[in-house]
Amino acid sequence: MDGCGGDGRRPRAVFMAFGTHGDVFPIAVCSSSLSLALAAAFANDQQQYTVVFITHSAHQSLSTHLAVSKVRYMPVASPPALASEQLDNISYDSVQSNAGPESFSRRKEIIQTEHRKACLASVEEVFGNDPSIHSDFIVINFFALEGCHLAELFQVKCIIAAPYFLPYSAPSSFERQFKQSFPLLYKYFQEAPPNTVCWTDITHWMWALFMESWGLWRNDCLNLSPIPYTDPVTNLPLWHVRAESPLLLYGFSKEIVERPGYWPSSAHICGFWFLPMAWQFSCDKCRELFSGDFNSSFEGILCANHAGLEDFLMGSSYLSLPIFIGLSSIGSVVTVELNDFYNV
Incomplete structure (x- = not known):
């Protein structure tokens, strides 16, 4: 830089x-x-x-x-x-x-x-x-x-x-409709030189940039062409400009x-982007305890919410079962029997 x-x-x-x-x-x-x-x-x-x-x-x-x-x-x-x-x-x-x-x-x-x-x-x-x-x-x-x-x-x-990995993909009809609506722009991406925006970029994640609601915002509020990578006057691809991917x-x-x-x-x-320990607590008391602030005015006792979690994790009654923590719809595609897990 x-x-x-x-x-x-x-x-x-x-x-x-x-x-x-x-x-x-x-x-x-x-x-x-x-x-x-x-x-x-x-x-x-x-x-x-x-x-x-x-x-x-x-x-x-x-x-x-x-x-x-x-x-x-x-x-x-x-x-x-x-x-x-x-x-x-x-x-x-x-x-x-x-x-x-x-x-x-x-x-x-x-x-x-x-x-x-x-x-x-x-x-x-x-x-x-x-x-x-x-x-x-x-x-x-x-x-x-x-x-x-x-x-x-x-x-x-x-x-x-x-x-995390991209949580959604382009509609199955996206390429067909794109090619039909914007044949020259489709060719523009298919013939892209190395390291410039190409059709692989579009199908991997950039397809979402071409949704109609973005086009209205680009045109009405940003004074850009409704369709990315096209000329705002002619609506033709920017053949003379090849943006880097x-x-x-x-x-x-x-x-x-x-x-x-x-x-x-x-x-x-790139590997995981882990949060510092101090960022992982919603209350000042527990954050200071786990950040090693021994000069804190708190007495070294976790708040009620975090104490309950600690008791659950450290208690002996659940040690015989693995713990399944569902944060999304992934539970609907898990192939093992969830009865074999203790559900949170």
């Missing part, structure tokens, strides 16, 4: 991650680690990186941890996940409490619009009207695809960081998932 711009401003690294704790916290760890590493690398340089982390305000607890490594926390008001019973608690001005029997999908659409507006405002605040420099970049997770379009708008590099970093071990040969060359398995 090459220092600061000609105007002497600091290069900027924007991390944008949305979703629940498991989606967001590993990316926050990356931003914190990178900030510390960059600070050490440029210790004698007056122009160090500005590192920013954009996520839901529900993850406010991250702000304290990020501040230690001089990462600026920028919250947006959208919820990490949305269920119909949560709508009454949403505070966006556009979602009126007297809106009547508005459908869940419609109100969800309003929240999505406000969310994207907040994302644009946050990134605009970071980059402003300054010209981008080569060292600027945006890192996103798969729930923050807004960042990919915003990287195009501000002409900065986009990197994708995922703490976005770097895709997976935060798990190759011992868990081997890298298949059909993945795009830009995809890399």
Whole structure:
């Protein structure tokens, strides 16, 4: 990475991650680690990186941890996940409490619009009207695809960081419909030179960038072409421009998932991004105990919630059975009998 711009401003690294704790916290760890590493690398340089982390305000607890490594926390008001019973608690001005029997999908659409507006405002605040420099970049997770379009708008590099394997795939009809709707763009990706965006990138994860809702936002709010990699006037592929394939970093071990040969060359398995122990507690008392703060005013006794968990894990009554912890729908595809496990 090459220092600061000609105007002497600091290069900027924007991390944008949305979703629940498991989606967001590993990316926050990356931003914190990178900030510390960059600070050490440029210790004698007056122009160090500005590192920013954009996520839901529900993850406010991250702000304290990020501040230690001089990462600026920028919250947006959208919820990490949305269920119909949560709508009454949403505070966006556009979602009126007297809106009547508005459908869940419609109100969800309003929240999505406000969310994207907040994302644009946050990134605009970071980059402003300054010209981008080569060292600027945006890192996103798969729930923050807004960042990919915003990287195009501000002409900065986009990197994708995922703490787990891509949880969804393109619809089975995607390639057929894409080829039918955009035959020249399909050819553009099929004939891509090495290390540039190609059809393998599209089918692996970038297909989601071509959904209709993104096209409306790109055209109406970002003044970009509705379809990525096309000219906004002619709607033809940018034959004279070949963008580099976005770097895709997976935060798990190759011992868990081997890298298949059909993945795009830009995809890399980097090992797990473990959270520091101090980040893993929701209460100050237990965090101080496990971080080794022996000067703490607490008495060395875990809170009721964590004490109960410790008792469960350390108790003898369950030692004869393995423990199955279900955090997702993976339980529906487990091939062993769950009766052989103690379920949490």
